[in-house]
Amino acid sequence: MIEPSELKTEAAYERALKRIDELMDADPGTPEADELELLVNLVERYEKKVCPIDLPN
Numbered sequence: 341m342i343e344p345s346e347l348k349t350e351a352a353y354e355r356a357l358k359r360i361d362e363l364m365d366a367d368p369g370t371p372e373a374d375e376l377e378l379l380v381n382l383v384e385r386y387e388k389k390v391c392p393i394d395l396p397n
Contacts, residue, residue: 347386356383 347353356379363379366372 345382347382353383353386353390356386 347356360376360379360383363372363376366376
């Protein structure tokens with residue numbers, strides 16, 4: 341399990357992506373599913389900060 345905290349480095353981001361891949365088949369309502377949801381949210385926040393996507397012209 342990865343400790344929940346803001347992803348601040350590329351290495352932390354990569355570890356989170358790897359753990360998400362491991363948890364993709366987690367059953368709803370389990371601690372693994374909760375961890376998956378948390379990691380997905382952290383990854384989304386990191387991606388918005390590091391590589392934001394601008395609106396099209």
